[in-house]
Amino acid sequence: DAGITQxxxxxxxxxxxxxxxxxxxxxxxxxxxxxxxxxxxGLRLIHYSYGVKDTDKGEVSxxxxxxxxxxxxxxxxxxxxxxxxxxxxxxxxxxxxxGVETQYFGPGTRLLVL
Amino acid sequence: xxxxxxxxxEISVVxxxxxxxxxxxxxxDTTYYLFWYKQPPxxxxxxxxxxxxxxxxxxxxxxYSWNFxxxxxxxxxxxxxxxxxxxxxxxxxxxxxxxxxxxGEGTQLTVNP
Numbered sequence: 001d002a003g004i005t006q007x008x009x010x011x012x013x014x015x016x017x018x019x020x021x022x023x024x025x026x027x028x029x030x031x032x033x034x035x036x037x038x039x040x041x042g043l044r045l046i047h048y049s050y051g052v053k054d055t056d057k058g059e060v061s062x063x064x065x066x067x068x069x070x071x072x073x074x075x076x077x078x079x080x081x082x083x084x085x086x087x088x089x090x091x092x093x094x095x096x097x098x099g100v101e102t103q104y105f106g107p108g109t110r111l112l113v114l
Numbered sequence: 115x116x117x118x119x120x121x122x123x124e125i126s127v128v129x130x131x132x133x134x135x136x137x138x139x140x141x142x143d144t145t146y147y148l149f150w151y152k153q154p155p156x157x158x159x160x161x162x163x164x165x166x167x168x169x170x171x172x173x174x175x176x177x178y179s180w181n182f183x184x185x186x187x188x189x190x191x192x193x194x195x196x197x198x199x200x201x202x203x204x205x206x207x208x209x210x211x212x213x214x215x216x217x218g219e220g221t222q223l224t225v226n227p
Contacts, residue, residue: 041219042205042217042220043217045214048213059216104161108159
């Protein structure tokens with residue numbers, strides 16, 4: 001258990017509304033990530049963070065913003081949700097283990113944009 | 115650019131059969147890391163194994179084994195004597211610069227009783 005929680009776990013929203021997803025970790029890991037999972041695409045990186053207030057874009061960052069004001073929380077915001085952002089969103093942390101670092105994932109958030 | 119290809123979209127086997135899931139990666143980096151994750155029907159992502167590019171030793175963990183071959187850029191995963199509980203989507207992934215993961219599209223494995 002990597003101590004990652006995501007909230008909400010399920011959300012239905014309407015096109016054009018803002019949405020914020022929260023990822024919370026309890027073990028002070030430096031790196032945190034947001035991915036989305038869609039059929040036929042596996043998981044794709046949206047944004048990631050390598051420290052408080054240090055973030056960078058991933059492969060599919062358009063339409064998303066992130067913030068990390070404290071170590072334990074990494075927020076993903078959809079400024080104006082679109083139907084193409086209907087997806088399952090996973091947060092991950094990078095954790096040392098057996099001399100190497102590995103990404104471990106939260107339980108996911110299912111987002112439906114109508 | 116990094117790319118991971120899992121050519122098998124779906125595989126269906128009968129319990130106790132052996133099954134191999136293929137993974138082919140592309141990279142220009144000399145140092146890289148490869149992973150396998152399992153996603154059971156419940157939806158969570160479970161880490162299975164990590165391999166670095168300097169270690170081509172095959173790995174065995176119980177019924178699971180992994181074959182890493184740099185010559186063919188492959189990192190294949192074999193389940194011996196499959197069980198119904200092995201039914202899941204399996205993802206191969208590669209760690210790129212900046213510690214980002216690039217995933218394959220996944221292979222849906224169904225093990226029938």
